[in-house]
Amino acid sequence: MKKKHKIILAAGLVLSTILALLASLLAFSAKWMFKTWTNLTMDELVYHLTAPLEGTNTDMIKDYCNECAVPAILILGCILFVIAANRKHAGILKKIAIVCSAGAVAVTGITVGVTWNGLDVSNYMKGQSTYSTFIDDNYIDPSSVNITFPEQKRNLIYIFLESMEMTYADKENGGAFKQNVIPELTQLAQENEDFSGKSNKLNGGYSMPGTTWTMGAMFGQTSGLPLNTSIDANGMDTQDSFFPGITTLGDILQNEGYSQTLLIGSEATFGGRKLYFTDHGQYDIMDYDYAHDNGLIPEDYKVWWGYEDEKLFGFAKEKLLELAQQDNPFNLTMLTVDTHFEDGYVCDICPDTFGDNQYANVMACSSRQVKEFVDWVQQQDFAADTTIVISGDHPTMDSDFCEDVDKDYERRVYTTYINAGAEKQTNEKRNYTTFDNFPTTLAAMGVEIEGDRLGLGTNLYSTQQTLTERFGIEKEEKELKRKSKLLNQMAQIDKKKYEEEIAAQTDPIAKAKAGKYNAETEEIPITVKKVQYADKGIQSIMAAVWKYDDQSDLQWVPLAMYDGDVWKGNINISGYDSPEGAYNIHLYLVDGNGDLYNIACTSKNIKINNE
Numbered sequence: 001m002k003k004k005h006k007i008i009l010a011a012g013l014v015l016s017t018i019l020a021l022l023a024s025l026l027a028f029s030a031k032w033m034f035k036t037w038t039n040l041t042m043d044e045l046v047y048h049l050t051a052p053l054e055g056t057n058t059d060m061i062k063d064y065c066n067e068c069a070v071p072a073i074l075i076l077g078c079i080l081f082v083i084a085a086n087r088k089h090a091g092i093l094k095k096i097a098i099v100c101s102a103g104a105v106a107v108t109g110i111t112v113g114v115t116w117n118g119l120d121v122s123n124y125m126k127g128q129s130t131y132s133t134f135i136d137d138n139y140i141d142p143s144s145v146n147i148t149f150p151e152q153k154r155n156l157i158y159i160f161l162e163s164m165e166m167t168y169a170d171k172e173n174g175g176a177f178k179q180n181v182i183p184e185l186t187q188l189a190q191e192n193e194d195f196s197g198k199s200n201k202l203n204g205g206y207s208m209p210g211t212t213w214t215m216g217a218m219f220g221q222t223s224g225l226p227l228n229t230s231i232d233a234n235g236m237d238t239q240d241s242f243f244p245g246i247t248t249l250g251d252i253l254q255n256e257g258y259s260q261t262l263l264i265g266s267e268a269t270f271g272g273r274k275l276y277f278t279d280h281g282q283y284d285i286m287d288y289d290y291a292h293d294n295g296l297i298p299e300d301y302k303v304w305w306g307y308e309d310e311k312l313f314g315f316a317k318e319k320l321l322e323l324a325q326q327d328n329p330f331n332l333t334m335l336t337v338d339t340h341f342e343d344g345y346v347c348d349i350c351p352d353t354f355g356d357n358q359y360a361n362v363m364a365c366s367s368r369q370v371k372e373f374v375d376w377v378q379q380q381d382f383a384a385d386t387t388i389v390i391s392g393d394h395p396t397m398d399s400d401f402c403e404d405v406d407k408d409y410e411r412r413v414y415t416t417y418i419n420a421g422a423e424k425q426t427n428e429k430r431n432y433t434t435f436d437n438f439p440t441t442l443a444a445m446g447v448e449i450e451g452d453r454l455g456l457g458t459n460l461y462s463t464q465q466t467l468t469e470r471f472g473i474e475k476e477e478k479e480l481k482r483k484s485k486l487l488n489q490m491a492q493i494d495k496k497k498y499e500e501e502i503a504a505q506t507d508p509i510a511k512a513k514a515g516k517y518n519a520e521t522e523e524i525p526i527t528v529k530k531v532q533y534a535d536k537g538i539q540s541i542m543a544a545v546w547k548y549d550d551q552s553d554l555q556w557v558p559l560a561m562y563d564g565d566v567w568k569g570n571i572n573i574s575g576y577d578s579p580e581g582a583y584n585i586h587l588y589l590v591d592g593n594g595d596l597y598n599i600a601c602t603s604k605n606i607k608i609n610n611e
Helices: 002-036 042-050 059-085 090-118 121-128 134-138 183-191 214-223 249-255 270-279 288-293 309-323 358-378 434-444 467-471 473-480 485-491 495-504
Strands: 155-161 259-264 284-286 330-335 386-392 415-418 509-514 523-532 538-546 555-562 566-572 581-591 596-606
Touching: 002 059, 002 090, 059 090, 134 473, 134 485, 155 214, 155 358, 183 358, 183 415, 214 249, 214 270, 214 434, 249 259, 249 434, 259 270, 259 309, 270 284, 284 288, 309 330, 309 358, 358 386, 386 434, 415 434, 467 473, 509 581, 523 538, 523 555, 523 581, 523 596, 538 566
Parallel strands: 155 330, 155 386, 259 284, 259 330, 509 596
Antiparallel strands: 386 415, 509 523, 523 566, 538 555, 538 581, 555 566, 581 596
């Protein structure tokens, strides 16, 4: 009987310890989550959990480990220490088990309650189980209305700016910052059209549910619909077709004989972008793979997600000169990405105007590059017949860049229309969403639209009310969070194919080797071979290196690709007090979807003069 009691006590201790570990990890994770994604919604959380973003910075993984995993493990260590110190006192051990279990239940309950309220889970779940007729009642099928192009068709340059908000301007100009981070973009909007009426303050579009990530934003602005489907946010790359039941901007321009190009610095396959733009408009795809295959960048060149915006604008100029020689009108659609969260990518021409505020410097760099590009376009022979649309894709997901913005400030994406072939019929400030970009873009090209509405959008040059002006932003947002029978019908999602694709995915593996320590350069060479993974492509391979048990010295080392299947890099250990000791080296692969995989592990033990 005594032995049985010991077994029960031991089992209770193990169970209570596990519960305490999980509860503490859950609590730290919730705290980290709300800190990392300010103004987080359940829609956004589901997106992050099911479809990691392109270009996701691996520092975020490190940050999570430091702020969640490490403290949870420390708590576990404390519990184990107390148990070990009282291992001969059964009565105390029982109390420890009870306290751990009760504490775990209490912490979990509080964490779930706070998270439930903070994410408004009740309304989210209600929306997921409730159908709305809002889209069904208000959607205008472009194929059912008369759309008339001018005799002299205008060219279109459409620039999606990653995470660009009007928020980044100063308060005097309609932003929320003390100092204007995007002065050139502010000037462009004020000198052209953002539908701010008689005011000189910036005006932009609301990003609605189903448009708050890049693919959703591009879809929403060119179709007038939210990308709400029965599969995860970026799962459209598993489908054979992308919303075959709709008519988009690309379809309309294709029918009018336009030459269409999608120019992006990352891999277009991600999230279904390649599928969407080929299905709807037969765009020529000029992405990272195209640049690599056609010698526009060196064979082994890749920074973070592909290549930087400085190169993107350079390629755009070359492409525009080529398109201008054709007889057909053209549509060049571009997507920048240096301003992706977290903190953006610092290129060679980035200023240091804002000191150690890296994201502000990257935004300022993007602002200046866009203005320089627009100035260049306006000096070309084709400029007079070319309309330029510039729009942020969605609000930033950066964790702290907008943390000081007043909660009452309405954050909207940056918007401006340049050299439009249309005249406004009202000088009133317009209240609009990015869905309205769809018909407004066509109107800016001199196109007449019967009824001035397409999709869920309204031509902002007209006097027709937008859905936002008609119903109010809160009602529109609430209805779009619910399901739509019409949207499901138009999407024609093949769930079986999606599930088969997901089930067929396998985690990648590789072989890694640490070379001989170079005392002169204080570097350890690392080589990765036989990478067995091709399903989603490879964005990058990095080495996570640390010497101390608490990983306080953790560093990430990017590897460069050689000969297709060999990746090499050098680990600099000059920052350590002494090079001697054992170094843990874990290799990680970031695939075409931005997913992170641990593909190999190795180590290196350095002994000076006796290696």
